[in-house]
Amino acid sequence: MTTESLLQQAESLLATMSRGSTRPETNRLDVVIESSGLVPAVSALKNARWGYLTALTGLDLGVEAGVVEALYHFCSDAAVTTLRVRLPRIGGSVPSIYQLIPAVGFYERELAEMYGVTVTGMPDDSRLFLPDDWPVGVYPLLKDFDPQSAQPVKVPPPPRGSSTGERFIIPIGPQHPALKEPGHFEFTVDGEIVTAARMRLGYVHRGIEKAVEQRNWIQSLYLLERVCGICSHTHSVAYCLGVEQLAQVEVPPRAQAIRELIAGLERIHSHLLWLGVAAHEAGFDTLFMYSWRDRETVMDLLETVSGNRVNYSANILGGVKIDITAEFAEAIRRGIDYLEERSRHYLDIVTTDTMFLQRTRGIGAMTREQAEHFGVLGPLARASGILRDVRVEAPYGAYTRFPISAVTAQAGDLEARFVVRLKELFVTCNAIRTILDNLPPGELAVKVPRRIPAGETISRVEAPRGELFYFIRSTGGDKPDRVKVRTPSLCNWTSVLHQAIGCQLADVPLLLAGMDPCFSCNDR
Amino acid sequence: MTTDPNYPWQTVFDKLKTWARVNSPWAIHFNSGSCNGCDIEILATLTPRYDIERFGVKLQGSPRHADVLICTGPVTRQARERLLRTYEQMPEPKFVVAVGSCAISGGVFQGCYNVVGHIDEVLPVNAYIPGCPPRPEAIIDGVVKLLESIKGK
Numbered sequence: 077m078t079t080e081s082l083l084q085q086a087e088s089l090l091a092t093m094s095r096g097s098t099r100p101e102t103n104r105l106d107v108v109i110e111s112s113g114l115v116p117a118v119s120a121l122k123n124a125r126w127g128y129l130t131a132l133t134g135l136d137l138g139v140e141a142g143v144v145e146a147l148y149h150f151c152s153d154a155a156v157t158t159l160r161v162r163l164p165r166i167g168g169s170v171p172s173i174y175q176l177i178p179a180v181g182f183y184e185r186e187l188a189e190m191y192g193v194t195v196t197g198m199p200d201d202s203r204l205f206l207p208d209d210w211p212v213g214v215y216p217l218l219k220d221f222d223p224q225s226a227q228p229v230k231v232p233p234p235p236r237g238s239s240t241g242e243r244f245i246i247p248i249g250p251q252h253p254a255l256k257e258p259g260h261f262e263f264t265v266d267g268e269i270v271t272a273a274r275m276r277l278g279y280v281h282r283g284i285e286k287a288v289e290q291r292n293w294i295q296s297l298y299l300l301e302r303v304c305g306i307c308s309h310t311h312s313v314a315y316c317l318g319v320e321q322l323a324q325v326e327v328p329p330r331a332q333a334i335r336e337l338i339a340g341l342e343r344i345h346s347h348l349l350w351l352g353v354a355a356h357e358a359g360f361d362t363l364f365m366y367s368w369r370d371r372e373t374v375m376d377l378l379e380t381v382s383g384n385r386v387n388y389s390a391n392i393l394g395g396v397k398i399d400i401t402a403e404f405a406e407a408i409r410r411g412i413d414y415l416e417e418r419s420r421h422y423l424d425i426v427t428t429d430t431m432f433l434q435r436t437r438g439i440g441a442m443t444r445e446q447a448e449h450f451g452v453l454g455p456l457a458r459a460s461g462i463l464r465d466v467r468v469e470a471p472y473g474a475y476t477r478f479p480i481s482a483v484t485a486q487a488g489d490l491e492a493r494f495v496v497r498l499k500e501l502f503v504t505c506n507a508i509r510t511i512l513d514n515l516p517p518g519e520l521a522v523k524v525p526r527r528i529p530a531g532e533t534i535s536r537v538e539a540p541r542g543e544l545f546y547f548i549r550s551t552g553g554d555k556p557d558r559v560k561v562r563t564p565s566l567c568n569w570t571s572v573l574h575q576a577i578g579c580q581l582a583d584v585p586l587l588l589a590g591m592d593p594c595f596s597c598n599d600r
Numbered sequence: 601m602t603t604d605p606n607y608p609w610q611t612v613f614d615k616l617k618t619w620a621r622v623n624s625p626w627a628i629h630f631n632s633g634s635c636n637g638c639d640i641e642i643l644a645t646l647t648p649r650y651d652i653e654r655f656g657v658k659l660q661g662s663p664r665h666a667d668v669l670i671c672t673g674p675v676t677r678q679a680r681e682r683l684l685r686t687y688e689q690m691p692e693p694k695f696v697v698a699v700g701s702c703a704i705s706g707g708v709f710q711g712c713y714n715v716v717g718h719i720d721e722v723l724p725v726n727a728y729i730p731g732c733p734p735r736p737e738a739i740i741d742g743v744v745k746l747l748e749s750i751k752g753k
Contacts, residue, residue: 207677207714216713223713228677250682251663256639257631258679279679280633283712290711299708305637305733349640352647368647375644386637386733596636 079103082126082155089124090157093117100532101321103470105157111170117159118148118173127152128451128464129173130536131545131562132183134191136165136219144168144191144218147547149534154470156534163193165218172197179451179570182277183562190217205278205599216286243271246581250279256353257595261588268581273573281599288559293319293393293528296556303561304597305386306349309335309342310539312391315559317472318535318548319393322528329516331395332474338381338390340508341408344415345374346540347497350592351422354494357589358435363425370418377411380404395521405512412505419501426494436490440575440587443488450571453564454542456591459496460488466538478514480507490590497592527554539564541592563597621667621693622747624656628666628690632683633715634673637733638700642670645736652740655747663689668746671723674702674709675716687723695726695746699739704728 077085083105087097093113098106109117121127133147148159161170172195174181184195185204192215195201203210209228215221243264250258258279264272284303288296301312313335320327348371355363375385382388382398390396400408426432442452447460457464465482467475483499485492530552537544542564549558568591576584631639645652646659660666663686675683687694698719701707706718719725726749729742 209677221713226713250679251628251630251686252661256629256643257636258682279676279682280631280673281676281678281714282633282674282709283714284709287709287712302635302637302708302732305635305640308635308637365648368644369649372644372647372649385735386641594636596634 077153079153079155082152083157085124086121086126086150086152086155086157089120089126090117090159093120101534103154103156104534105155106160107157108160108162111161111163111168114148114159114161115171115173115176118176121150121157122176126150127155127157128448129177129180130156130543130567131547131560132180132187133547133558133560133562134187134193134217135549135558136191136217138219139165141165144193146170146187146191146193148173149545149547151470151536151543156536158534166192167194168192169194169196171195172199174199177451178449178574179567181570182566189215191215192218200274203276203278205281207278207281216283221286257593259593259595259598263576263581263584265581270576270579270581270584273576275569275573277595277599279599280596284600285559285561288556290555292554293524293526293556296559297391297393298389300559300561301387301389301391303600304563304594306346306594307342307539307541307544307597308387309338309390310537310544311561312389313339313473314535314537314544314546315548316391316393317537318533318546319528320524321533321535322531322548322550323393323524324529325394325522325524327395327473328519328522329474329477330518331520333478333511333515334396334398334400334520335391336474336478337400337408337508337511338378338388338396340504340511341374341378341381342388343504343540344501345371345378346592347501348374348415350497350540350589351494354586354589354592355432357585358432360429360432360435363422363432366418367422370415373411373415377408380407392521394524395519397521399520400512400515405515408508409512412508416502416505419498419505423495423498426491426498433491435583435586436494438487439490439583440572440579440590441487441489442571442575444486447488447571450574451567452542452571453567454539455493455496455500456542456568456571458482458484459492461486464543466536466543470536472535472537474511477516478507478511480504490586493590527552528556541565541594541597542568561600563594563600565591565594565598569593569598618751622751624658625667625695625743625747625750626658626660626665627668627670627697627743628660628663628686629670629672630683630686631672632674632679632719633676633709634700634702638672638703641733641736642672642699642739645739650736650740652743655740655744657743663687664691666690667694668743669694669696669723670699671696671703671719671725672699674706674712674718675722676714677716678714680716680722683722695750696723697727697729697742697746698725699729699734699742701730701732704730707732
């Protein structure tokens with residue numbers, strides 16, 4: 077179906093609930109609904125199998141307007157439908173849609189703690205991102221938030237030795253050998269079997285979304301690049317694409333191709349990194365060391381091209397600042413050839429090594445239906461047979477010119493996730509070769525005004541872990557009014573926490589590693 | 601380290617302890633709000649290309665077995681208490697290394713509402729390794745400099 081017909085379908089589905097709809101961009105439909113119409117509207121989209129809920133954005137229109145908006149973004153291929161619920165700034169309330177879409181649990185908790193919107197019927201309303209000592213009634217993303225009002229309050233210690241003596245809870249983290257990043261998990265176990273799982277995020281929550289509002293458009297680029305040290309390029313691409321759309325600037329083809337090239341190199345580095353960490357969780361340290369040794373090849377390439385190993389800062393608003401010379405191209409080709417050969421070897425290992433297969437085959441299997449129900453993204457979805465890849469569904473930048481093919485598997489278990497990610501390495505290597513062979517000539521960047529015209533836009537980019545979603549709003553000033561970052565890890569947690577139930581406790585570390593979590597992405 | 605002239609064996613014993621510590625410092629890594637960049641580079645220093653283990657450095661899971669606390673990132677409000685607790689659990693003598701711009705100064709995250717500040721506002725720091733993120737070579741250099749300074753004690 078074309079984007080246009082998808083949007084028309086959505087419009088007719090939502091016709092009875094709609095209080096006015098607009099088409100802000102060719103691929104977007106914006107429908108204003110009452111909070112009482114939210115549940116029927118979401119059910120209508122869900123029952124018609126119209127896409128999936130990709131993000132929930134809170135938006136404060138300022139003290140004078142007195143309105144807070146909750147934006148539910150649904151995506152189907154390139155079409156995006158936004159359900160816009162207008163709420164009073166103080167005491168606003170929306171019904172929870174957790175029963176329809178479980179993945180919304182984390183988003184609703186975020187909306188509640190950042191904007192003070194009451195979400196009625198939330199199964200879990202505990203703190204998610206804000207610290208335990210954060211005062212009640214202070215909401216950081218409201219425009220009139222005063223940091224002085226957020227002085228730490230005394231928190232009572234958690235109750236010890238609860239009366240429900242039947243349960244045994246194993247706490248994991250935030251400082252734990254199996255986690256390189258801080259997150260806190262509580263696994264309730266019955267013998268060796270996990271019966272319930274909970275998690276607490278927020279150890280790495282820095283408040284980037286608020287900080288962006290205090291920085292200008294260019295400073296924000298460098299800040300957003302540091303949301304995540306692994307997929308930093310993807311974050312800056314998503315931000316640049318959004319700002320360029322708002323400024324109605326056409327990025328030169330050469331810059332677009334270089335963006336895709338670096339995104340490809342970043343994907344290789346991220347997947348090899350993940351392979352090592354996942355192998356380490358399975359107790360296969362030899363594979364960990366080998367894959368990290370080979371990962372240095374791609375790190376060298378990134379350093380050759382950009383001058384830095386991690387935050388490459390290749391993007392500027394309106395293009396890129398680095399060029400790929402013939403020398404670089406030759407170095408990249410050599411590196412890619414080597415990595416492709418090594419990846420073949422790794423694929424062979426993870427699909428044939430008997431010991432390793434005992435830790436992965438059939439473990440944590442997620443069917444296609446489950447994956448759709450939980451709204452998983454990225455390699456996790458593709459391992460369960462759902463073709464969910466923004467590069468294919470809604471090609472952006474150079475992906476229209478240099479298309480890639482998505483890799484899927486059917487089994488949905490840990491083994492399939494290994495296979496999907498490793499096969500993606502081959503696809504990425506081929507894409508990089510194609511780009512190097514057909515690198516368009518021309519400029520590297522165009523000028524972008526210092527003040528960005530008022531408007532709202534959405535940019536979706538495929539990060540190594542799945543779809544990365546940015547919502548950007550400008551009021552015409554030299555600073556962003558709102559930048560919402562929804563990272564793929566946050567979507568995938570719901571499914572993994574559900575899958576852990578019924579698993580052996582010993583499989584949990586590998587199950588967590590299997591989704592390739594990134595806490596600094598989650599927490600922002 | 602104090603030595604009592606009445607017990608010359610203690611001098612020998614102290615020297616032996618320092619020798620052992622310098623030759624095999626065990627480290628624990630704590631991320632108190634980092635973007636991951638530094639953490640990944642720390643891990644990379646352990647892997648074959650850089651292989652910091654050849655200097656006897658071992659990354660340890662438990663703070664009770666560690667001599668060196670390697671900190672990355674600014675300190676967020678939620679992680680602050682955990683960082684302090686991790687530090688307190690380490691046996692004396694203990695050393696702190698702040699890795700990366702954020703750990704040293706707060707970096708780009710300075711002034712964010714959930715960031716308390718940089719590492720040395722919370723813990724005494726022995727060595728600073730600048731960079732965003734520092735290269736593995738820089739991390740090795742920092743650790744070697746720390747070990748040199750321990751030698752003199």
